[in-house]
Amino acid sequence: MKLFExxxxxxxxxxxxxxxxATTAQQGADIRFIAGGTNxxxxxxxxxxxxxxxxxxxxxxxxxxxxxxxxxxxxxxxxRNTDLAQDPTVRKDYAVLSEALxxxxxxxxxxxxxxxxxxxxxxxxxxxxxxxxxxxxxxxGSGCAAITxxxxxxxxxxTSEQCIATNPSDMNVALAALEATIHIRGTKGERTVPIGxxxxxxxxxxxxxxxxxxxxxxxxVTLPPPAPGSHSLYLKLRDRAxxxxxxxxxxxxxxxxxxRMTRARVALGGVGTKPWRSPEAEAExxxxxxxxxxxxxxxxxxxxxxxxxxxxxxxxELAKRCLVHALKLVTQxx
Amino acid sequence: MAEETKPPEKSQSGxxxxxxxxxxxxxxxxxxxxxxxxxxxxxxxxxxxxRPPKARDAAPPAEGAIPVSLRVNGKQYDLxxxxxxxxxxxxxxxLHLTGSKKGCDHGQCGACxxxxxxxxxxxxxxxxxxxxGDEITTIEGxxxxxxxxxxxxxxxxxxxxxxxxxxxxxxxSAVALLTEQCGPEDAEVKECMSGNICRCGAYQNIVAAIQxxxxxxxxxxxx
Numbered sequence: 001m002k003l004f005e006x007x008x009x010x011x012x013x014x015x016x017x018x019x020x021x022a023t024t025a026q027q028g029a030d031i032r033f034i035a036g037g038t039n040x041x042x043x044x045x046x047x048x049x050x051x052x053x054x055x056x057x058x059x060x061x062x063x064x065x066x067x068x069x070x071x072x073x074x075x076x077x078x079x080r081n082t083d084l085a086q087d088p089t090v091r092k093d094y095a096v097l098s099e100a101l102x103x104x105x106x107x108x109x110x111x112x113x114x115x116x117x118x119x120x121x122x123x124x125x126x127x128x129x130x131x132x133x134x135x136x137x138x139x140x141g142s143g144c145a146a147i148t149x150x151x152x153x154x155x156x157x158x159t160s161e162q163c164i165a166t167n168p169s170d171m172n173v174a175l176a177a178l179e180a181t182i183h184i185r186g187t188k189g190e191r192t193v194p195i196g197x198x199x200x201x202x203x204x205x206x207x208x209x210x211x212x213x214x215x216x217x218x219x220x221v222t223l224p225p226p227a228p229g230s231h232s233l234y235l236k237l238r239d240r241a242x243x244x245x246x247x248x249x250x251x252x253x254x255x256x257x258x259x260r261m262t263r264a265r266v267a268l269g270g271v272g273t274k275p276w277r278s279p280e281a282e283a284e285x286x287x288x289x290x291x292x293x294x295x296x297x298x299x300x301x302x303x304x305x306x307x308x309x310x311x312x313x314x315x316x317e318l319a320k321r322c323l324v325h326a327l328k329l330v331t332q333x334x
Numbered sequence: 335m336a337e338e339t340k341p342p343e344k345s346q347s348g349x350x351x352x353x354x355x356x357x358x359x360x361x362x363x364x365x366x367x368x369x370x371x372x373x374x375x376x377x378x379x380x381x382x383x384x385r386p387p388k389a390r391d392a393a394p395p396a397e398g399a400i401p402v403s404l405r406v407n408g409k410q411y412d413l414x415x416x417x418x419x420x421x422x423x424x425x426x427x428x429l430h431l432t433g434s435k436k437g438c439d440h441g442q443c444g445a446c447x448x449x450x451x452x453x454x455x456x457x458x459x460x461x462x463x464x465x466x467g468d469e470i471t472t473i474e475g476x477x478x479x480x481x482x483x484x485x486x487x488x489x490x491x492x493x494x495x496x497x498x499x500x501x502x503x504x505x506x507s508a509v510a511l512l513t514e515q516c517g518p519e520d521a522e523v524k525e526c527m528s529g530n531i532c533r534c535g536a537y538q539n540i541v542a543a544i545q546x547x548x549x550x551x552x553x554x555x556x557x
Contacts, residue, residue, distance in 0.1 A: 003398055006417040006463050034464070041420070041459045042440050056464050082453075086515060106529020107514065108507070109441055111453045112460075242528035 001044050008056040009033075012185055012217055018055045020187045020215030027137060027207040033057045033217065035078050036112035038105075039121050047131050048138055062116075062219055065089070071225030077116035077218045081171070082107070084115060094223060096232035096251045100174035100269075103236045106243050116218035119172060119182065119198070120210065123165035124245055125154060136162045137206040152311040153247065156319075158273035159307055163206030165273060167199060168245050173269035174234055176277045177251035178223050186216040199274035227263055230255040231333050235326040236269070237318060246270030248319040250326040254285070261285050261294075261331070268302060271319045278302040281323065290331035292324070299323040402463045406431065407475030417463050422446040424462035425472060433473035433502045437531070444530030447503040447510075448472050454510035456529075473502035476509065484547050485509045492543035496534035504530045508544045512551065520545065 009015035015033065022031035032051040034040055035058050043049040062076035065087050073089060084090060085101035105113065127133040127145040134143035146154055146164055155166040172195070180195045193211055200208055212218075236249040249269035255262050264285035268276040280301035288294040299320035306316045399414045406429060413428055422439075425431045425448070434457055437445035441456040448457045449471040477483035482490070485508050495501040507530050516526040523541050532540065 001418050004417060006400065006461065034461075037461065037464070038441055038456070038459050041461065045440065054461075058464065106444065107510070107526055108444060108447055108454050108456045108529045109459075112455050242525050 002047070002050040002052075004044075004051055005053045006056065007053065008059060010059055012060055012219065015055055015057050015060060016185060016187060016215045016217050018053070019217065022214040025212040025214050025216055026209060029214075031055065031214075035114040036080070036117050038109050038113045039117060043122060043129075046129055048129060057217070068222065073223040075115050075221045075223070077220055078114045081105070081110035081113045081115075081118060085110065093226040094174075094178055094232065096177060096234045096253060097171070097174040097223075099234035100170040100236075100249075100251060103234060103246075103249075104170040115171075115221055118169055119175075119218065119221070120212075121167075121169045121172075122209075124168045125165040126150065128165060137165055137202070137209075140205070140207050147309060150311065151309040153245065153270075154309060154312055155273045156271050156306040156308050156312060156315050157268070157276050157303075158201050159309075160202045160204065160206070160273075162204055163202035163273065164309060165202070165206065166245075166270060167272060167274050168270075169275065170234070170236060170246065170249060170269055172199070172275035173249055173251045173267045175221065175223075176267035176275040177232070177253050177265045179265065181222045181224075182218060183220045183222065184212070184216050185219050186213060190219075195275065196277055202273050227253065227255050229257070230263065231330050233326055233330040233333075235322055235329065237322050238270075248315055248322040250319075250323045252323070252326045252330050254290075254327070254330050256290055256331055260287065260289050262287070264298075266298070266302065266323065268319055268323065271303075271306070271315055280304065285327070290327070292328070295324040295327040296320075298327065400463060403466050404429075404462060404470060405468065406470045407472060415462060417461065419462050421448070421457040421460040421462045421465055421470070425457065425470075431472050431474050434506075435499055435502060437500065437503075442531070443500070443503075444507060445500050445503040447506040447530065449506060449510060452510075452513070454507050471506075473506060476505065483509065484550065485512075485543070488543040488547045489540070492539045492546065493536075494539040494543040495532075495536050500530060500532045500534075504532065504540055508540070508547070511544065512548065518548075 009018060019031055019033060022029050030051055031053045032040060034054045034056055040049060058078060062078045064076045065079055066074045067089060068074055075084060081101050085098045091098045125146055127135045128138050133145045136142060136144050144163055151164060154164045175195050182193045182195060182198050184191050184193060199210055230253050232253040234251050236246045238244040238246055246269045248271055251267045253265040264282045266278045266281040268278060281298040284298040284301045285294060302323060303316050303320055308316055398416060400417050402413050402415050404411045411429055415424060415428060422434055422436055425434050434448055435445035436458065437443035439458045441459045446456055446458040447454050450465060450468050477486050485505050489495060489505055507527055511526050516522055520541050523544055
């Protein structure tokens with residue numbers, strides 16, 4: 001691991017000022033904020049991340065979950081995954097978020113990992129983790145070893161000729177279905193970004209994963225009030241029963257009235273280069289009866305643009321079945 | 335093997351355990367080897383070099399070392415360490431608390447599990463300097479050979495280990511689990527323990543040990 005200077009920010013402005021001196025807030029950043037460290041320390045040990053300076057943001061006042069006057073929820077950037085998953089309001093009104101969090105990692109990691117950190121979780125693509133291999137995300141222009149290599153676990157939606165790395169987060173998929181908003185404070189003040197715009201498609205710049213600029217500090221995430229009468233669910237399919245990343249997952253938020261779905265929000269995980277909201281599936285569901293045939297049409301629509309690689313063709317059918325089953329389960333409880 | 339729940343044989347575990355540890359034994363073996371092989375060609379090691387590592391000071395602080403104060407098992411330690419030092423390496427190499435083990439060093443195996451302010455965490459993914467002012471508990475702070483924590487005793491009586499390398503991490507997780515939200519079923523215990531890998535595959539007995547402690551605790555509460 002490369003030597004770094006460790007500093008601690010005691011107020012947000014101090015953190016922003018420190019972060020603003022970075023050359024980039026993306027891959028290869030020379031200054032990094034650190035909270036739980038579960039992802040960053042791992043990558044520092046692999047020399048994939050080599051920051052010269054770490055700014056400890058654990059002591060900033062962002063560790064609370066608060067109900068908003070409009071009925072929504074404000075989740076602080078340093079709220080630990082365990083606390084978010086077990087929050088009574090989250091469990092009751094945003095079950096999909098609690099389920100997604102509890103399906104990820106282990107208790108030890110969830111006790112450390114934070115909301116903002118999880119938003120920025122890096123891909124598990126093995127070529128990104130291995131500095132001996134080409135990887136356009138880690139070293140722009142070096143090529144993608146995954147496209148011609150081991151790509152069983154990688155993405156089939158939102159890929160490019162440059163990168164097929166999957167966004168590994170479960171939490172992000174739930175936040176996409178819940179239409180969360182990311183609140184950022186930077187050198188030019190505060191701004192908000194809808195979760196759908198926060199992560200970027202790889203395109204020709206896979207090293208750029210989010211809209212964050214140097215000095216940008218995620219302060220909190222807000223959720224809109226739960227849709228009246230809605231039910232939500234997270235279904236994750238993987239190689240092991242626990243402590244494993246998704247091959248395919250589905251986050252669904254459905255409002256049904258007399259067997260007809262009046263509102264639908266759908267996002268997929270494990271298959272996209274970013275948390276994959278599917279307006280195509282939502283359009284197929286809205287106004288339709290909650291039947292297997294409708295679910296299947298929605299799943300077909302969600303995966304219509306899928307581009308499988310040499311080893312992950314099975315994910316197309318797996319993701320469809322995952323979504324169909326999630327919709328079946330969530331409308332049974334509705 | 336039938337899952338009997340015999341209590342540990344106290345006469346044995348109390349008296350022998352702890353006098354000669356495997357660590358001391360192996361380090362003595364190493365010193366003996368050094369003497370035999372290097373005897374003629376090199377000067378004899380000085381008595382200071384012959385002392386087991388436990389008694390030696392850690393390597394002198396590297397360039398860029400920073401002052402770090404840690405509270406571990408109720409004791410305060412003031413150190414100068416490289417900022418890259420993980421909590422796990424700090425515990426093992428600087429404080430000589432070698433109960434916490436290094437398995438994968440990437441947060442995947444759980445052998446390094448410790449409690450920080452009562453919560454279990456992977457100490458291999460913590461930079462030690464970020465945990466100043468926190469209450470850190472390792473397996474050494476849980477119980478001693480003559481006064482085992484109920485979970486340690488349950489692991490012994492249920493034969494919940496084979497090679498023992500993952501055991502301290504398993505026990506730290508198991509003790510934390512007692513105060514966490516975990517359902518009553520074996521399947522729920524397995525889910526809560528999935529961050530601790532046992533390559534010997536002692537899982538069945540680990541779950542039995544945990545369930546026995548949970549049953550005793552709830553019986554005591556009811557009584």
